[in-house]
Amino acid sequence: MLKDNRRAKGLIGLVAIGAFIALVVGCTPSHAQSTFDALGPVAKSQLDLFWITFWVGLVVFILVEGAILYIAFRYKRKPDDSADPAQTHGSTRLEIIWTVIPAILLLVVAVPTVQTVFANLNTPAPPPGEVVERIEAIGHQWWFEFRYPEHGVVTANELHIPVDTIVEFKLKSVDVIHSFWVPKLGGKVDMVPNNENSMWLQANEPGLYFGQCAEFCGVSHANMRFKVVAESREDYDAWLLAQAANAVVPIDPLVQEGMDLFGAPEAGCTQCHTIQGNRSARGRVGPDLSHVASRRHLAAGIMDNTGVAFANQSVVPDVNVSILQDNLRAWITDPESIKSGNIMSRDAAVYNGTLPELTDRQISALVAYLTTLK
Ligand code: CUA
Numbered sequence: 001m002l003k004d005n006r007r008a009k010g011l012i013g014l015v016a017i018g019a020f021i022a023l024v025v026g027c028t029p030s031h032a033q034s035t036f037d038a039l040g041p042v043a044k045s046q047l048d049l050f051w052i053t054f055w056v057g058l059v060v061f062i063l064v065e066g067a068i069l070y071i072a073f074r075y076k077r078k079p080d081d082s083a084d085p086a087q088t089h090g091s092t093r094l095e096i097i098w099t100v101i102p103a104i105l106l107l108v109v110a111v112p113t114v115q116t117v118f119a120n121l122n123t124p125a126p127p128p129g130e131v132v133e134r135i136e137a138i139g140h141q142w143w144f145e146f147r148y149p150e151h152g153v154v155t156a157n158e159l160h161i162p163v164d165t166i167v168e169f170k171l172k173s174v175d176v177i178h179s180f181w182v183p184k185l186g187g188k189v190d191m192v193p194n195n196e197n198s199m200w201l202q203a204n205e206p207g208l209y210f211g212q213c214a215e216f217c218g219v220s221h222a223n224m225r226f227k228v229v230a231e232s233r234e235d236y237d238a239w240l241l242a243q244a245a246n247a248v249v250p251i252d253p254l255v256q257e258g259m260d261l262f263g264a265p266e267a268g269c270t271q272c273h274t275i276q277g278n279r280s281a282r283g284r285v286g287p288d289l290s291h292v293a294s295r296r297h298l299a300a301g302i303m304d305n306t307g308v309a310f311a312n313q314s315v316v317p318d319v320n321v322s323i324l325q326d327n328l329r330a331w332i333t334d335p336e337s338i339k340s341g342n343i344m345s346r347d348a349a350v351y352n353g354t355l356p357e358l359t360d361r362q363i364s365a366l367v368a369y370l371t372t373l374k
Pocket of ligand 1: 139140142177178179213214215216217218221222224
């Protein structure tokens with residue numbers, strides 16, 4: 001019995017040490033989703049606020065725990081203590097002290113908190129001669145849609161922003177509550193159905209940033225991710241131009257076959273997907289695929305199309321066509337095995353048994369077609 005007790009205590013100690021190490025290691029700024037590596041003014045203001053709260057909390061923790069330990073050891077019952085100690089009740093002076101001190105501490109935390117909340121919420125005026133970029137970010141189960149209304153661009157899961165520029169976001173959702181978060185740039189603001197929220201971000205350095213839905217939104221919440229490419233104004237303008245253009249019309253026979261199949265009833269793709277320039281493809285349930293082959297990830301940030309491990313923030317890898325094709329094939333063959341609960345495998349007739357499954361030949365044609373949509 002005694003031995004069991006000792007073993008249990010040892011186990012609890014080990015778990016506690018393991019948890020502590022995991023917690024501390026999690027704080028490394030080099031992690032792609034670390035908030036300790038603030039690379040924009042919004043993330044910086046949120047990090048500053050964290051440190052204020054952290055230090056105030058640490059001082060309170062040390063003082064309170066110190067007092068508890070001191071009292072517990074200093075006044076613990078000794079073998080020759082016979083009677084209970086004298087019982088006291090009520091002390092006006094103590095009551096006032098322990099009301100006033102926390103009130104002051106709360107004020108110390110509350111003033112910068114309220115300031116930061118409003119500073120993050122209200123887009124600041126841009127420097128003279130510059131404009132604010134405006135983007136709509138729309139949450140779907142489980143992917144992100146990005147619309148650039150001033151440029152006629154619609155994309156999904158890969159957000160492009162110009163570096164050193166204030167970017168204002170209108171945040172919406174078409175189904176449940178999601179949350180928009182780019183740990184190194186700022187967040188998290190909820191994307192609420194029928195209630196538009198707004199926030200702003202700015203990236204100080206060009207590079208690739210990780211984004212993530214930060215509000216539990218169903219079984220594939222953890223698979224609802226996106227990437228942010230922060231780039232020079234020239235690169236950004238070039239990207240906008242390319243994205244605003246209509247999708248290419250194929251000449252290769254297999255690609256042509258894929259395009260025809262994409263719009264045909266036996267595949268049913270066009271009911272949910274848009275392809276600019278293709279009149280029959282105007283669905284808005286799934287991502288706009290006009291330039292899907294230009295994106296560095298598939299399936300909302302979970303299938304990497306570059307083959308380059310995220311090593312350096314400032315390096316934005318290019319799409320590797322053969323990896324992209326493998327990913328497209330895997331996704332079209334069995335989306336459910338990649339993203340559990342996704343709407344395509346639930347509602348599309350070729351996946352839910354209403355229509356015959358796609359053949360290998362049909363999948364190859366679709367992959368060939370989608371690969372051309374750069
Ligand atoms: Cu969307 Cu979690």
